Amino acid sequence: MxxxxxxxxxxxxxxxxxxxxxxxxxxxxxxxxxxxxxxxxxxxxxxxxxxxxxxxxxxxxxxxxxxxxxxxxxxxxxxxxxxxxxxxxxxxxxxxxxxxxxxxxxxxxxxxxxxxxxxxxxxxxxxxxxxxxxxxxxxxxxxxxxxxxxRVGDGRGNASIVYSQEPGPGVWQPPVGGGMALAWFGFLKPVIDVPTVTLDGPDPLGSAAYARDYNEVKRVGRDVADLADRSAEQTAIARFFAGTPVDNAVGFYRDALCRYLDAHPLGLLPTTRLFARIDAAVTTAFIQTWRLKYDVGFWRPFQAISGQYDDNNPATEPQPGWAPLIPNPAYSDYTSGHAAATAPFAEVLRQKLGDDTPLVLHMNGQERSYATLSALEHDALNARIWGGLHFRDAMDDGYYLGHTVADEVIAALR
Structure with a gap:
């Protein structure tokens, strides 16, 4: 060429x-x-x-x-x-x-x-x-x-892959007149050859664990500005991590890392290796996450809480008209795509530079500083619950997936 x-x-x-x-x-x-x-x-x-x-x-x-x-x-x-x-x-x-x-x-x-x-x-x-x-x-x-x-013929943009699952309790459905966004992504050729992470799937609808997550997001994730169960700071964090098409987690994490490396240069090969590992891990986590979103198709909190279908769990009480603080994207709950962006990034960086690597995130004219990667992960994870986007199980399993993928990529990519 x-x-x-x-x-x-x-x-x-x-x-x-x-x-x-x-x-x-x-x-x-x-x-x-x-x-x-x-x-x-x-x-x-x-x-x-x-x-x-x-x-x-x-x-x-x-x-x-x-x-x-x-x-x-x-x-x-x-x-x-x-x-x-x-x-x-x-x-x-x-x-x-x-x-x-x-x-x-x-x-x-x-x-x-x-x-x-x-x-x-x-x-x-x-x-x-x-x-x-x-x-x-x-x-x-x-x-x-x-x-x-x-990457020729790797499956990018394959329009023949269309999400379709019968409506019912626990089943995510696309917005009316639309389909699952990026359904093809879960079928992409991998960018690095590492084992697929095995997860246990969403909590069963009748379980106490599901009811606990349901009631948590119902309480703290609703689209009410002065919600009693969500502090003003939690609301601000949820909105910050929601990002924009231009200022999204992938981009502003990378921007923060570049500014950190300006002040703390690593040398050429450590720098190129760090970015290669981060990007291979994040992309691998995204591919596995999108396949789960396609195959499992677990419903989002707003669909569950609306009461359109009975989940047959006596510990959950539907609330018609419930809406999330943050608008939901057109793909299912399990596992979290935001976790796929955050957890591998943080884990690769943690293993290279330590958990106490400070980062300053800039998004849409706002700024948030984190003294540790654990603190960043804490806010990023909970932001999706405070924003009404995910059940906690989708976040926890998404972080497990992301951390495990990071371990595999670090071992494979020298």
């Missing part, structure tokens, strides 16, 4: 030989030059470019699972390029990282190509010309081509 930047550079035969070299050769320990501050800065800068390209410049804005998928394509190609280029030092690795990120985004987001070309030109202007830069460009282009080729 030929892209504009390759026409502006003469790629030396020695660079092409580097691309053809087996990956095992790249196991040489990372040199200080390859892991220098400049290379780390470039890696973070291209993560910001990816956020801008996917969530700001693309119209309509992709939903968080789709955005996470394209972030994973980018980060995995970038990390592969970094590993290939690092044995040649900072110059080669920096050019490889920028080129890999550019080429993946250039392929999937044609409306942003002019901006991406300008971004790459700016990056390469700061890298010394010569054989090492040319080698890095070739390595990055090859990594991008490999990623793009591997």
């Amino acid at each position: 030929t892209r504009p930047h390759l026409r502006s550079k003469t790629v030396a035969l020695s660079a092409l030989a580097l691309v053809a070299a087996p990956l095992a050769v790249a196991s040489t320990p990372t040199s200080a030059a390859a892991d220098g501050p400049r290379a780390s800065t470039i890696a973070v800068a291209w993560q910001r470019i990816a956020i801008r390209t996917i969530f700001t410049e693309t119209v309509p804005t992709p939903g968080p699972p789709v955005g996470a998928l394209y972030l994973s394509f980018t980060s995995l190609a970038v990390h592969h390029a970094a590993k290939q280029g690092q044995r040649q030092g900072r110059v080669t690795a920096s050019a490889a990282v920028a080129t890999a990120a550019h080429d993946v985004l250039w392929e999937y987001f044609p409306a942003s190509r002019a901006h991406l070309d300008a971004d790459l030109a700016t990056t390469l202007e700061g890298i010394p010309d010569g054989a090492k830069e040319d080698a890095g460009i070739a390595i990055g282009a090859a990594a991008a081509d490999d990623m793009i080729a591997s």
